[in-house]
């Protein structure tokens with residue numbers, strides 16, 4: 001059974017050891033970068049990050065980093081936020097900052113099951129109400145794009161960088 005648990009002193013070393021395939025390098029930040037992002041968000045962000053380990057039974061098989069933002073002109077330096085604010089009228093959003101399943105565990109349906117759990121969790125508005133969930137997916141990362149599309153994410157039709165897609169799921 002798939003379960004989400006906070007990354008804390010009991011499990012962070014297991015998360016630290018998770019690896020993507022070599023061919024997936026560049027599709028997401030490294031584990032080290034995600035820990036740094038979570039730390040800085042905790043220190044300086046307006047809302048605490050949701051940094052969650054994905055468990056299959058008692059085994060850590062992946063993790064996700066989810067961030068919450070209220071959109072306003074103050075954070076309009078982020079072009080993706082501007083697209084969501086201006087084109088969709090979003091006032092608050094959840095961002096999938098990171099999502100991965102360990103290389104050895106991929107292709108077994110765990111990504112699909114974890115995504116369903118994460119969306120269900122976000123729909124409970126753990127940090128506040130929001131209009132959408134958004135993420136950025138490398139255009140060549142077809143496996144992830146298909147997975148996100150299966151779960152209702154749609155390409156917003158605008159790109160900030162040529163090699164990336166901005167995807168949105170209305171809540």
Ligand SMILES: CC(C)(COP(=O)(O)OP(=O)(O)OC[C@H]1O[C@@H](n2cnc3c(N)ncnc32)[C@H](O)[C@@H]1OP(=O)(O)O)[C@@H](O)C(=O)NCCC(=O)NCCS
Nearest residue numbers: 020024027028099100101106107108109110111112137144
């Ligand atoms: C994207 C990722 C999370 C998918 O995890 P997973 O556990 O392999 O996903 P699943 O086994 O549930 O498979 C999801 C779908 O992708 C397909 N799939 C999985 N691996 C595949 C592969 N190597 N080639 C082709 N299709 C593949 C599955 O068949 C399934 O399709 P379906 O929904 O039609 O049945 C995983 O590949 C990963 O961690 N990638 C590296 C990090 C990354 O890219 N994160 C996203 C950043 S935007």
